[in-house]
Amino acid sequence: MWYEPGDAFFSAYYGLHHETLPQNDLYFRNMTRRVLNYKEQDALMHFYNYIFSCNYKDLPPEAMAHYFLGESSAMDEYVSCMSHRRTKYIDINSCKNFIHSTCSSDLVETSLAAKCPLIIETVQIIIEGYPNISDEKRLLMLLNHQLAEHMIYLSFNKSEDLLQFIRHGLCIEKMRKDNIQCIDKAEQRCRKDNLIVVQVNRMNMEDLGPIIKANPDIYVVHYTRDPRAIALSRYKTGILLFDKVNRSTVREAQFICDKMREDIRQRLILEKKYPGIFVHLTYESLAEDPEGFAKTFYGLFNESYPTSWNTFIEEYMHEYMDGSTFGITVRNATETALRFRTEMSKHDLDTINKFCSDVIISLGYMI
Numbered sequence: 001m002w003y004e005p006g007d008a009f010f011s012a013y014y015g016l017h018h019e020t021l022p023q024n025d026l027y028f029r030n031m032t033r034r035v036l037n038y039k040e041q042d043a044l045m046h047f048y049n050y051i052f053s054c055n056y057k058d059l060p061p062e063a064m065a066h067y068f069l070g071e072s073s074a075m076d077e078y079v080s081c082m083s084h085r086r087t088k089y090i091d092i093n094s095c096k097n098f099i100h101s102t103c104s105s106d107l108v109e110t111s112l113a114a115k116c117p118l119i120i121e122t123v124q125i126i127i128e129g130y131p132n133i134s135d136e137k138r139l140l141m142l143l144n145h146q147l148a149e150h151m152i153y154l155s156f157n158k159s160e161d162l163l164q165f166i167r168h169g170l171c172i173e174k175m176r177k178d179n180i181q182c183i184d185k186a187e188q189r190c191r192k193d194n195l196i197v198v199q200v201n202r203m204n205m206e207d208l209g210p211i212i213k214a215n216p217d218i219y220v221v222h223y224t225r226d227p228r229a230i231a232l233s234r235y236k237t238g239i240l241l242f243d244k245v246n247r248s249t250v251r252e253a254q255f256i257c258d259k260m261r262e263d264i265r266q267r268l269i270l271e272k273k274y275p276g277i278f279v280h281l282t283y284e285s286l287a288e289d290p291e292g293f294a295k296t297f298y299g300l301f302n303e304s305y306p307t308s309w310n311t312f313i314e315e316y317m318h319e320y321m322d323g324s325t326f327g328i329t330v331r332n333a334t335e336t337a338l339r340f341r342t343e344m345s346k347h348d349l350d351t352i353n354k355f356c357s358d359v360i361i362s363l364g365y366m367i
Helices: 006-014 022-026 038-052 067-071 073-083 089-096 108-113 116-129 136-149 159-178 180-190 205-214 227-237 249-273 283-288 290-299 308-316 333-337 346-362
Strands: 220-224 278-282
Touching: 006 022, 006 038, 006 108, 006 116, 038 116, 038 205, 067 073, 073 180, 089 159, 108 116, 116 136, 116 159, 136 159, 159 180, 205 220, 205 249, 220 249, 227 249, 227 346, 249 278, 249 346, 278 283, 278 290, 283 290, 290 308
Parallel strands: 220 278
Antiparallel strands: none
16 A cells, blocks of 8 residues: 555655645645646656556655655565665655755745756656766756757756756665665565555546556545535644635635535546446545445455454544544544534534535535
């Protein structure tokens, strides 16, 4: 299982630090939904293809050095191998520091405006094409030549800025070489499994199209929670993804519903094109009937759910409080699922119900 590899993709492709907020990757500064261009879609499709085919050597080092890998027990041997080496996600961010001032205000929008994906890709091609050249100035000359040959004009024109891209590329390439032995172990472990699961937050539904087309044996679980409960949970934990200034559950719910509404619309389009591969499951169904949830999920693959599932339910749904970063960790999952009805003011709840009613009903919830 891979937990949220999208963070590593956006870090590698756009030159961002790890742990940017999902909406910074998927939305413009004015909070309108960002549509990926062809090159972005193609890069995203190949990224997930490498994961599904256990081809980790072709994944960017940002993916193989991410601390999220520790969320999967199948990666234990790889993580142990990495712990004895120097490459960690902190080191990846140190590579990003070279280009942070040009590419990253933690918004993809900034990176695209500076043509960072194009420069990062060009530098990678040069470093791989000239493995015996390590002199920064010689590599910079090759980079300038490539940019001029393809008539690529930049919003900045300082040799020092471009030199930082060379340093970033050399830093990433060093990590790629350092990791190769550990990656062999991870690939071998991956090929022993008959099921690869990827939990994704940083993706709009329409971006799944090319990935589905390239992987005919894929299944997509659209996992949702009542938007009112999400908004309340984010407010209480202080992680408001959309409305960090006004700190309003109403505004947060409005943005959540806007995203859910479009994701639902895009899912229906994809379901017509690729029938039989989508299933909709909810946080609430897991809270109310964990065994039924498991049977539905594993039924997709014609498998019985493992006995370890019951241990998981006992540990993660009845032991911790709501607000964990990972998964469902609540003292009483059913109670938490419906808490918004008693903890939101009547005014806020009525306001959210008004502009979210279509989303709430289409996902099977009660107003």
